[in-house]
Amino acid sequence: MIEVRGLTKSYGPHKAVDHISFSVRKGEVVGFLGPNGAGKTTTMRIITGFMPPTSGTASVAGFDVFENPLEVKRRIGYLPETPPLYGEMTVEDYLRFVARLKKVERSRIASLVERAIEKTQLGEVRKRLIQNLSKGYRQRVGISQALVSDPEVLILDEPTVGLDPRQVAEVRTLIAELKGHHTIILSTHILPEVQATCERIIIINRGKIVAEDSLESLGRRVSQSQAASRVFVRVGRASDDLKAQLQKIGGVRAVQLKDADRYEIDTDGSKEVAQAVAGVVVTSGVGLLELREEAFNLEDVFLKLTTSEESQLKEGALT
Amino acid sequence: MNGAFIIASKDLRNIFVSPLFYVVSGICSLIWFLLFSSRLADFIFQSSMQMMQSQGRESGGLPVHFYVIFPHLSMVNLIMIFAVSAFTMRLFTEEKRNRTFDLLLTAPVTSTEIVIGKLIAGVGTAWALLAIGALYPVSLAFFGAMDWGPFASSLLGLALLSAAYVAVGIFASSLTQSAVVAVVLALVFNVMLWFVGVLADRSSDATERTIIEHLNVGEHLQNFMKGNVSLSGVVFMLSLVFLFTFLTRQVVESARWR
Numbered sequence: 001m002i003e004v005r006g007l008t009k010s011y012g013p014h015k016a017v018d019h020i021s022f023s024v025r026k027g028e029v030v031g032f033l034g035p036n037g038a039g040k041t042t043t044m045r046i047i048t049g050f051m052p053p054t055s056g057t058a059s060v061a062g063f064d065v066f067e068n069p070l071e072v073k074r075r076i077g078y079l080p081e082t083p084p085l086y087g088e089m090t091v092e093d094y095l096r097f098v099a100r101l102k103k104v105e106r107s108r109i110a111s112l113v114e115r116a117i118e119k120t121q122l123g124e125v126r127k128r129l130i131q132n133l134s135k136g137y138r139q140r141v142g143i144s145q146a147l148v149s150d151p152e153v154l155i156l157d158e159p160t161v162g163l164d165p166r167q168v169a170e171v172r173t174l175i176a177e178l179k180g181h182h183t184i185i186l187s188t189h190i191l192p193e194v195q196a197t198c199e200r201i202i203i204i205n206r207g208k209i210v211a212e213d214s215l216e217s218l219g220r221r222v223s224q225s226q227a228a229s230r231v232f233v234r235v236g237r238a239s240d241d242l243k244a245q246l247q248k249i250g251g252v253r254a255v256q257l258k259d260a261d262r263y264e265i266d267t268d269g270s271k272e273v274a275q276a277v278a279g280v281v282v283t284s285g286v287g288l289l290e291l292r293e294e295a296f297n298l299e300d301v302f303l304k305l306t307t308s309e310e311s312q313l314k315e316g317a318l319t
Numbered sequence: 320m321n322g323a324f325i326i327a328s329k330d331l332r333n334i335f336v337s338p339l340f341y342v343v344s345g346i347c348s349l350i351w352f353l354l355f356s357s358r359l360a361d362f363i364f365q366s367s368m369q370m371m372q373s374q375g376r377e378s379g380g381l382p383v384h385f386y387v388i389f390p391h392l393s394m395v396n397l398i399m400i401f402a403v404s405a406f407t408m409r410l411f412t413e414e415k416r417n418r419t420f421d422l423l424l425t426a427p428v429t430s431t432e433i434v435i436g437k438l439i440a441g442v443g444t445a446w447a448l449l450a451i452g453a454l455y456p457v458s459l460a461f462f463g464a465m466d467w468g469p470f471a472s473s474l475l476g477l478a479l480l481s482a483a484y485v486a487v488g489i490f491a492s493s494l495t496q497s498a499v500v501a502v503v504l505a506l507v508f509n510v511m512l513w514f515v516g517v518l519a520d521r522s523s524d525a526t527e528r529t530i531i532e533h534l535n536v537g538e539h540l541q542n543f544m545k546g547n548v549s550l551s552g553v554v555f556m557l558s559l560v561f562l563f564t565f566l567t568r569q570v571v572e573s574a575r576w577r
């Protein structure tokens with residue numbers, strides 16, 4: 001459905017997006033993940049035909065974004081970073097305007113506006129002026145306008161920004177509902193968001209794709225190359241001797257001393273390691289105050305992939 | 320072109336629900352009313368004096384068109400320059416500030432459609448105001464003193480010229496994000512248009528003079544007001560509209576490449 005090949009966007013000498021390639025199948029939900037300034041918005045703007053790339057191509061539903069911009073735009077619903085709203089219009093009028101602008105057939109406009117209002121739960125504010133709505137409601141109107149033309153492709157730039165936790169959950173449910181019917185790309189820096197909604201994630205950092213995979217296999221690959229879990233230990237008093245002992249335990253990958261009395265021990269995830277750690281700490285007699293084990297989550301994957309010293313990870317174990 | 324009408328109807332709607340239109344047209348009507356009524360009173364006084372002096376003798380009286388309507392329409396023209404700049408300043412600056420420009424640029428409409436849409440909305444608003452200005456002379460028809468020919472051709476001239484002011488205003492609006500800067504730019508451009516006429520009077524070279532005279536807005540408007548609808552006048556004003564609309568289109572198109 002969406003094909004991106006060698007996309008590059010330079011602002012002067014600075015490359016905001018650097019030779020990115022990926023493709024999205026019909027009905028797929030893909031999350032763009034990356035820290036601030038990674039190039040997520042830039043990539044989305046190019047796909048929507050908002051601006052041209054410096055080099056490379058993008059196509060949507062077989063239409064090249066630059067050769068056939070109108071065909072592409074007709075098929076895309078786009079929520080920019082700042083929702084494009086006319087304050088002096090009511091929610092209903094605004095959605096009707098967007099539907100007409102997107103060249104929706106006359107006969108379908110009324111029902112599509114209803115559907116968009118219903119899906120984003122704007123029923124109670126439909127007759128209100130947009131300028132009088134709260135930020136969260138405006139964000140929902142923004143999502144609503146992306147949906148209103150019933151586009152094949154939805155491109156949502158940080159769709160849950162500014163929403164309260166309940167709304168965030170509702171938007172995620174909405175995206176899950178839309179899955180299959182629309183092809184969706186959404187960007188976010190919030191990990192639970194992709195965990196909750198996306199089938200596949202593309203992690204971008206400094207304009208480059210550092211990882212692209214389904215959620216599970218991404219997690220799995222990182223665990224294989226790195227650590228599968230981390231054991232936190234708090235002791236009465238720390239000693240270098242203890243650290244050396246901990247490092248000797250089979251299955252331990254790294255030991256770090258934090259805050260004078262806490263150790264963080266990366267392990268391969270096998271059960272026995274935590275037991276062995278407990279044994280070592282107890283026999284060393286430093287006083288075991290706390291011990292807990294946490295599985296690695298996507299947050300760690302993300303941090304590992306986007307902190308520069310770990311970028312080699314991609315070339316090494318990940319791909 | 321359908322996209323142009325969709326954008327135009329949105330803009331017209333937003334202009335007519337905003338207080339700006341009513342404030343500006345209220346102020347304009349007040350100025351016009353004051354000037355028109357004092358001029359009319361003056362005219363009635365003068366012509367009755369003349370009637371008394373020419374007692375018994377046959378008298379044609381003073382032509383109301385030249386003493387009342389003509390100066391009034393000149394005033395309408397002057398005010399339109401400012402009023403049109405005020406309406407058009409926000410047509411692009413607001414879209415840019417609200418980021419709704421992103422919506423237009425990612426919608427399946429061309430840059431030309433966007434600009435034509437803005438032009439239709441601006442011209443519609445300007446003509447609504449012009450209609451208010453034209454109401455004052457029309458009121459004279461009740462007294463049977465109306466000379467419809469020159470009045471109609473004056474209105475045609477003003478309608479065309481205000482469309483040119485709109486095109487200029489929209490162009491100014493496309494250049495900046497600030498409504499204030501847009502107004503100032505629009506006024507500067509309009510003043511420059513009118514200054515071409517001053518150049519004509521200054522120039523010594525004969526061919527140069529005739530060329531510049533063809534570009535003289537004031538000269539063309541005078542002709543319309545005298546009741547002469549000339550093809551060159553119509554073409555001149557339409558080409559102003561076309562020129563500035565074309566320039567605006569180029570600006571909008573270049574915004575896509577940034």
Ligand SMILES: Nc1ncnc2c1ncn2[C@@H]1O[C@H](COP(=O)(O)OP(=O)(O)OP(=O)(O)O)[C@@H](O)[C@H]1O
Pocket residue numbers: 011015016017034035036037038039040041042043189
């Ligand atoms: N108009 C512009 N002119 C110059 N540089 C720009 C422009 N737009 C973006 N950039 C730069 O391009 C890079 C990528 O920006 P982009 O907005 O795509 O990041 P992002 O991943 O969306 O970040 P965020 O999470 O903060 O939204 C940044 O370094 C930014 O400074």
Ligand SMILES: [Mg+2]
Pocket residue numbers: 040041042081157
């Ligand atoms: Mg962004």
